[in-house]
Amino acid sequence: MLSSLLRTIEQGFGPLLSSASDIAFLIGVLMLAYVILAPSIRIFVEMQAANVGISREWIMHCVSCRRMTVVSASECEYCGHKLNIPWPVRLRQAFSRGSEPHWLEVTRWIYTFLGIIAFTLITVVAFSLSGAWSPQSPLEKLFVGLSLLTWAGLGWLLGRVFGIGTGGPVSRLRDAVFSLALAALLLTTTTLASAARPVEETVIAQVRVDGQVAQLGSEAIALVGYQLGLEYVHVEHAFAGFRWVAPLAIVGARRLELPMDERQRRVTNFLWNHAGTLSERGLVVRKRTDQFMVRESGLYAIVLRGDEITIRQYANPS
Numbered sequence: 001m002l003s004s005l006l007r008t009i010e011q012g013f014g015p016l017l018s019s020a021s022d023i024a025f026l027i028g029v030l031m032l033a034y035v036i037l038a039p040s041i042r043i044f045v046e047m048q049a050a051n052v053g054i055s056r057e058w059i060m061h062c063v064s065c066r067r068m069t070v071v072s073a074s075e076c077e078y079c080g081h082k083l084n085i086p087w088p089v090r091l092r093q094a095f096s097r098g099s100e101p102h103w104l105e106v107t108r109w110i111y112t113f114l115g116i117i118a119f120t121l122i123t124v125v126a127f128s129l130s131g132a133w134s135p136q137s138p139l140e141k142l143f144v145g146l147s148l149l150t151w152a153g154l155g156w157l158l159g160r161v162f163g164i165g166t167g168g169p170v171s172r173l174r175d176a177v178f179s180l181a182l183a184a185l186l187l188t189t190t191t192l193a194s195a196a197r198p199v200e201e202t203v204i205a206q207v208r209v210d211g212q213v214a215q216l217g218s219e220a221i222a223l224v225g226y227q228l229g230l231e232y233v234h235v236e237h238a239f240a241g242f243r244w245v246a247p248l249a250i251v252g253a254r255r256l257e258l259p260m261d262e263r264q265r266r267v268t269n270f271l272w273n274h275a276g277t278l279s280e281r282g283l284v285v286r287k288r289t290d291q292f293m294v295r296e297s298g299l300y301a302i303v304l305r306g307d308e309i310t311i312r313q314y315a316n317p318s
């Protein structure tokens, strides 16, 4: 139902949707590249700065000797005057990335780098397995673009939640809440993207109907009352929302088996032979025969479309 609704939206917007989806996809890819590249470049620059001896420190004016002192202890490093730093400021310094010992800096680089690699790997695997790199329709491309953008945002926020020196407990909590919201949004956009993907059609076989005779390959069967039966195995798991069909034969006065590759034949036979055991686990396996009216003579195609199987007449019989 969602798919047909999306199809209607797609037809309604037409070319406008096409350019919008291109832009959304481009922005998504760019943001993803930014989230991966920006921290990598930052680490690279920090490593170079550390190499020449630049370090980041908190400094302050000493009221006693009037020199700039590094705030590492509670006294001035020149005259030993007590600096009197209030405890909230000390707390902030502890959480924010100010003066950082070299070992912590190196740990942070490695930790951040591993995070970037993990994020990149998950991205590449998820998007190549789901086929999202090659959207089949403008609407799917739009939702893939929005998903990329959301995923990039989620990656950036997770970097802040789990990063070293990326903020105090309150800001981490805030970023964690935003992460959850983005995760929910990501689930929505990916669901919409997969619903917007056009279902692939496979023509299983062609049947030539001539009056009350149907011909499949070199064999022919007689039809009764212009009805052509289509027998198929129907597998369904109602709870998991799983459905699968495999066409078996066309049926008229007798049964004529459809061509099927060896692997599919084995799967189908296994399912049918274990139907009883499988049904105890909620997987219902049954054979069905649908009747189609083929009053007009001509060439018909047996079409598998997702988990639907149907017979369709060719527009111009050849």
Ligand SMILES: [Zn+2]
Pocket: 062, 063, 064, 065, 066, 067, 069, 076, 077, 078, 079, 080, 081
């Ligand atoms: Zn001083």
